Amino acid sequence: MYKILLVDDEAGVREGIRRRIAWQEHGFDCVGDCENGFEALEAAELLAPDVVLTDINMPFMDGLELTRQLAERCPHVKVIILTGFDDFDYAQQAVKLKVMDFILKPITASELIAVLQKVRGELDAEKLRRENLDLLKRQLHESLPLLKERFLERLVSADIGQREAKERIAYFRLPLEGPDFIVFAADVDRFAESHPEADHELLRFAVYNIVQEIAGREAGATVFRTREEKIVCILSGEGTDALLDKAQQLAEEIRHAVETYLRFTVTLGIGRPETGLRGIRRACRSALSALDYRFMLGSNRLISIMDMEGRREGGEAVPSSWEKELLVGVKTGTREEVRRAITSIVSHLKTSNLSINQCYIRIQKILISLMHTLDELGGAAVEPFGDRVNPLTDIYAFKTLEDIESWLHDTCLRAVGRISDARNDLAETQIRRAEAYIRENYQLQELSLKTICQEVHMSSSYFSALFKQQTGRTFVEYLTAQRLEKAKELLKFTDLKTYEIAARTGYADPHYFSILFKKTTGETPSEYRQKTAVEKP
Known part of the structure; x- marks a missing residue:
């Protein structure tokens, strides 16, 4: 109205x-x-x-x-x-x-x-029109935090014109007067296993609050979150040395507070001090680069790019002996050898003075050799790596070399287990073939260990050890048992002469057959026949 x-x-x-x-x-x-x-x-x-x-x-x-x-x-x-x-x-x-x-x-x-x-x-x-304008104003007010974060993300990642940057800084009332700037970035190392997945976003927000609370005490501090879930703090002031000292002080306080109150850890990377609004982008890039060195140095620490920038783009390759030891350990199923080789490889990478990219390349080379070895052994090359589609690229998801070491150790031991299972399955199949061949050909006088090994394509020493392991008997013991069991049947159910039974069970010498029969059963062939004949109904 x-x-x-x-x-x-x-x-x-x-x-x-x-x-x-x-x-x-x-x-x-x-x-x-x-x-x-x-x-x-x-x-x-x-x-x-x-x-x-x-x-x-x-x-x-x-x-x-x-x-x-x-x-x-x-x-x-x-x-x-x-x-x-x-x-x-x-x-x-x-x-x-x-x-x-x-x-x-x-x-x-x-x-x-x-x-x-x-x-x-x-x-x-x-x-x-007024209602629509009021609605837009409310929506704008509600969206201001997100809009501010998106602008800050553009400021540190894209080339924004000076005029636009100043206008947006004034609009969002950001304390970025300068003239000098430094950036540090924080990232969660890993959540405790006791934290369910649903709580992770809440815990990230808790870290963000801690950073805001501690850094917010500084008049020239601006904190925001990136889309990669890292927390970035821009410090503005005058004097690069003073800013660097302040960044290190705040970062250490944040690291300690997260570990104390949230019971998990974060790593913080501190970039180089820069001058002017355009320098903010370089300062942030160097902070994120410092944070990347967590991969080699480990988690729960402060990493300054000033300390790392002297690392040369070179370094010694992983000694081939360790790589060879790893592959031999996988092939032979020697778990301790595998564990020792992986520990040596990772320790070398930590102290090799390699760049991060070169470190990844070394690991990928080892993975390629491992996959080739698994393929040679007849297993699926990527099967031990679990559900990962491509282990060569999936390694970039790990935050530290310790994570890589743990994953590589588990993967190789899983490969060892599967290779061992496959070998056992193959061995059992081959021994079953050998047993069947003996049962079918026991009457052949020329049947020997060599004959059997040729049939199943194994060396005599390996077959003998495997046969004993699978059956509990040596080849000769097993063959003798088969022949004598058949001889008992012939004595019991036929009227064949002893020499005829000997010939039919693979013995050319009837006298040797009789001696062997008595030694094994405690009775001569004739005594066994008489005994079984009496027991017949």
């Missing part, structure tokens, strides 16, 4: 207008009437009408002067001029004063209603 105020020096006219219009049906509430401009001005300030319907020709203050005064004091009020003078000059002045409309007396109800509908339409449109 919109409020309307009537102004006319004739009381009859005011009363007639009030009575002839059903105000509420048309969306208006007539809140008062006045007989001159002075009264109307006071009433407008008190009643805050949306529309003023005023006569133009009144004593003390006419309608045009009232319109001028309302434009200054109540600029939102719509004014409709009511006049009995069909005077072009009045209309021209009314237009200049941005009067909503003017109506000539005598006025009819239909004319006034038409004007009111027109005014209401414009008031509705203005109300909608």
